Amino acid sequence: MSPATSSRWCPTPEQLMILEELYRRGIKTPNASQIQRITAHLSLYGNIEGKNVFYWFQNHKARDRQKLKRNLIKQQQLQYQLYHPDLHYLQQNQSNHHYPILNYFDPPPPPPHTSSPLYSLSYHKSPAFPPQEGLEGAPAQMMMNHPWKVDIPFISSIRPLETLELFPITATNFKEECKDNNKISPKLISTDHFLSL
Amino acid sequence: MSPATSSRWCPTPEQLMILEELYRRGIKTPNASQIQRITAHLSLYGNIEGKNVFYWFQNHKARDRQKLKRNLIKQQQLQYQLYHPDLHYLQQNQSNHHYPILNYFDPPPPPPHTSSPLYSLSYHKSPAFPPQEGLEGAPAQMMMNHPWKVDIPFISSIRPLETLELFPITATNFKEECKDNNKISPKLISTDHFLSL
DNA sequence: GCAAATTAATGATTTATTCAAG
DNA sequence: CTTGAATAAATCATTAATTTGC
Secondary structure, eight states: OOTTSOSSOOOOHHHHHHHHHHHHTTOSSOOHHHHHHHHHHHGGGSOOOHHHHHHHHHHHHHHHHHHHHHHHHHHHHHHHHHHGGGGGGGGSOOOSSSOOBOOOSOOOOSSOOSSOOOHHHHHSOOOOSOOOTTTTTOOHHHHHHTTOOOOOOOGGGSOOOSOOBOOOSOOOOOOOOGGGGGGSOGGGGOTTSSOBO | OOTTSOSSOOOOHHHHHHHHHHHHTTOSSOOHHHHHHHHHHHGGGSOOOHHHHHHHHHHHHHHHHHHHHHHHHHHHHHHHHHHGGGGGGGGSOOOSSSOOBOOOSSSOOOSOOSSOOOHHHHHSOOOOSOOOTTTTTOOHHHHHHTTOOOOOOOGGGSOOOSOOBOOOSOOOOOOOOGGGGGGSOGGGGOTTSSSOO
């Protein structure tokens, strides 16, 4: 009203709580109609106009994403510390009678830094791997556009990666016809033994 | 090998178990590199190619979501039955000392049906509101291009919508200056009482 | 028991949405 | 605002489960 009032909207606690609750309940980018109704209601608790509501949701959503980003970074730092110590043991001979090492996760996040554009890494394209011969970090969907002639490289040529041992059973030839696939004794592959973390 | 083989991939139990385990461990949408490595490993247990792995994760994730959807619908049906008996009481006079009804969500789940496209309702944009005078369901961003002269209509002209009663506290005038806003006793607005689902 | 017929699962494609870089 | 890159949703198509009648 008067020029003495502050130059920008200052949400009252009630307004804030309602906005936050609406956000939690799924309203992330209200449309014009929703904004009007929200504004009308919130005006009961203090001066407010539509743009305040609009900007609030915009900012809140954006800063929500930032929080997620930061949490992801923390988790990745944890995983890095968990997996890095095991790297030496990956150098071992793989030609034993166990099925080979299994870990399809991306290489541990680079030496932990605090502020890097990291959210896009797990949500969008992962710049991911050091260009492997003939692969060039192609996004999975791009593979879709080609006739899927991607050859399976020799196991030994694949980077063994970290730990996660699977299937200590011996390598009887399982390549059979489709119909026969389900006839393998369940005992043989009971879930309890492999996939030891 | 021979043309007698089936036209589509038929995962062996071992392949399936590994895929499921990887999924459980967090691999939901593997990138090209991961797909290749997974494919290479799974080829030990039977014929397989990259696209099979790609599709498997796509489908598995999608059908996982479908399960969640169905469970949500069941819960909503339960809630509907719990809350529906109260509808008559919404017709009561609203000029009491409670603050008005608050529900900015799109119209509630219609009378419980079993098979309706429901997930998009909460995840994607809601085609939302019946075109309100002069608003025409305009995307919120369009409002940005105009000088934000959107007037706040009278409360009574706003569609009260459904339930979700907020702030049963009395209507003391909270319109105060900015600086004072944060000084309201937290007790008065402790989150436990309102926003009852 | 056993196939033919029917239904449920699930692999494979296509189409729509989303996000954000240019 | 347009568009590129990626994912999610919807859909089609084939295989496996199962039901059914004999």
